[in-house]
Amino acid sequence: MQKRIEQLVPHARKEGLVVKQMPDEVLVYDLDRYEAHCLNQTAAVVWKHCDGRTTVAEVARILGKEAGTPVGEEVVLFTLDQLRKVGLLNERAARPSGARAFSRRQVLGKLGAAALLSAPLIMSIPVPTAAVSSTLPCIPEDQCNGNEPNVGGNNCQPCHTTGSSDCAKRCRRKPGSGAPQGQCVGVPAGTCT
Amino acid sequence: MEKIDRLGWAAGISFLTYGVRVGVRTNNPEIMGRLLERFPPLWKRAASPVVDVLYSVRVGGEGPRSNVRRFNLLYGNLEKLARTMDLDEVLQALESDLQMYVAEFSPSRVFVHAGAVGWRGKAIVIPGLSYSGKSTLVAELVRAGATYYSDEYAVFDSRGRVHPYPRALGIRENPIELPKKYPVEKLGGSAGVKPLPLGLVVSTYYTAGSKWQPRRLTPGQGALALLKNTVPARRQPEASLDALQQAMMNASAIKSSRGEATEAARNILELIDNRAS
Secondary structure, three states, rough: OOOHHOOOOOOOOOEEEEEOOOOOOEEEEEEOOOOOEOHHHHHHHHHHHEEOOHHHHHHHHHHHHHHHHHHHHHHHHHHHHHHHHHHOOOOOOOOOOOOOOOHHHHHHHHHHHHHHHHOOOOOEEEEOOOOOOOOOEEEEEHHHHOOOOOOOOOOEEEEEEOOOOOOOOOOOOOOOOOOOOOOOOOOOOOOOO | HHHHOOOOEEEEEEEEEEEEEEEEEOOOOOHHHHOOEEEEOEEEEEOOOOHHHHHHOOOOOEEEOOOEEEEEEEEEEOEEEEOOOOHHHHHHHHHHHHHHHHHHHHHOOOOEEEEEEEEEEEEEEEEEEOOOOOOHHHHHHHOOOOOEEEEEEEEEEEEEEOOOOOOOOOEEEOOOOEEEEEEEEHHHHOEEEOOEEEEEEEEEEEEEOOOOOOOEEOOHHHHHHHHHHHHOOOHHHHHHHHHHHHOOOOEEEEEEEOOOHHHHHHHHHHHHHHHHH
């Protein structure tokens, strides 16, 4: 099994992505999933070398050279797991059966104090639709009962949890719902649109 | 469109705003002044009647019999956007839809839902949706001497510079009512005119009693904080990411919850001044 991990040849997904290079990071916009990711330097180096030819062992050696300290394959495997979770690896790059999954803490331990800043990190966000990113006046959640006044036209107001911009519940007139003009229809809690 | 055209229109105007050609027509010339007040800031009258989007405002009023009143109607191209007895509601709907349309379809600008001010020759951008408190924070930054760029949109060009969108600030005094509008001059401030390079992204939200404890974000994380609030992000992914990448090349980003806006504004400006000295 050790031999299989060493010989694993990961393959990055390239289709349906917009990629922008920053000085020490890479921004990736996934056009299929409407998600965007920021890969730090370590994660970006691993992803860059997922070319279908470079083995996990070789990627670990490349990382070690860049970090100035030896880097174990666990770090690469952890990074590959993270890349796989956010859909940046091709389907055929599945984790070998029986291979351990490593936690971030274990990986940090493997890197050692000298290389802590290089721990692989992928930050992700959903890319909003224009409607979600627009301004609609909010009302407090406890005042949202599905019959909000028709303020500002026929769009109803999103409900809002105090102190946060994420809505726990939205009241919005659904097209074809049969609700009369100016009346709102409640949607279930947790379904922010 | 023929059906709407046949309703009969008495007055109209075509104008240009952030690269979008807009037409607005109405059956009642007397409300033209009220329509103009609802246009985005910095609009310019266009000579050509060819437009990207046409809004039609039909004022209802009295019907053929004294006990009959007609609805006021608003169409955006073919779509009926509002139908109400209250003309103010129609005008509000026009303003909202027009604002959103321009933000999504501007061919040369990337609109990010954010507050923006100028300070020491650079822009401070505060991304966030409604209710994140950005208008209040922008108002306090302006009162502290920053130049007003917008409380609604940070408008980026392809070089990553921030352009003004100096509409009247909308400050909410009551959670369930629409915000009240305050021209920046009423706050003792002035609006910016020229584009500024981005200096700082402040990812923040109001929580009562919260302490200001900013942690630094990387430029890439700052770009994501902006992208999360970028209006045309799905329609124009390349242009959006390009503009934000350029913007963050020489900018920094921080994240923190905040308490009262006055103190937060002071903290932000002090942070920049301390870094500069």
